[in-house]
Amino acid sequence: MTIAFEAAFRQSPVPQLVARASDSTIVAVNAAFAALAGRSEGELLGLTHTGLLEPAEREQLRARFLSGEPVRAVPVELTRPGGERRAVLLSLDWVGSDQVLVTAEDVTEQRRAESALGEQRDLSALVLGALDEAVSALRATNGPPGGASRGRRRPERATRAET
Numbered sequence: 001m002t003i004a005f006e007a008a009f010r011q012s013p014v015p016q017l018v019a020r021a022s023d024s025t026i027v028a029v030n031a032a033f034a035a036l037a038g039r040s041e042g043e044l045l046g047l048t049h050t051g052l053l054e055p056a057e058r059e060q061l062r063a064r065f066l067s068g069e070p071v072r073a074v075p076v077e078l079t080r081p082g083g084e085r086r087a088v089l090l091s092l093d094w095v096g097s098d099q100v101l102v103t104a105e106d107v108t109e110q111r112r113a114e115s116a117l118g119e120q121r122d123l124s125a126l127v128l129g130a131l132d133e134a135v136s137a138l139r140a141t142n143g144p145p146g147g148a149s150r151g152r153r154r155p156e157r158a159t160r161a162e163t
Helices: 003-012 033-036 057-068 107-142
Strands: 016-020 026-029 073-081 087-096 101-104
Touching: 016 107, 033 101, 057 073, 057 087, 087 107
Parallel strands: none
Antiparallel strands: 016 026, 016 101, 073 087, 087 101
């Protein structure tokens, strides 16, 4: 890595690591990626992606990248120590003849918010459906609003002068 690239890489708030393309061994990692992974930079150096990604995901990404296909914001599950899973978007770029820059975006909270919003939509639809059924049942029992079909008259409203 050049000095300028290494300085930008280390200081970046964006989680990043550099791995060898030939064997997926992590050769550099910034503090933001270490925090996302729940491990120290020292723990990550020398590892492969084996402990971070599911094997099928890892191999699919690697094959795509090595075939020349762009890998941009691909959704994967990153596993932290203790089994916690984080929803992450990964992008891969060449930074040397055998080095790959892996950039990660943690979207776990966004996914949780989307899920909660979906649950709220489902609940709202259920409540609105129940209200619609209740209104329909009332109309069937009492007739249309105003009771015109049963010969009922609406009570007259008192005017200000009468009160």
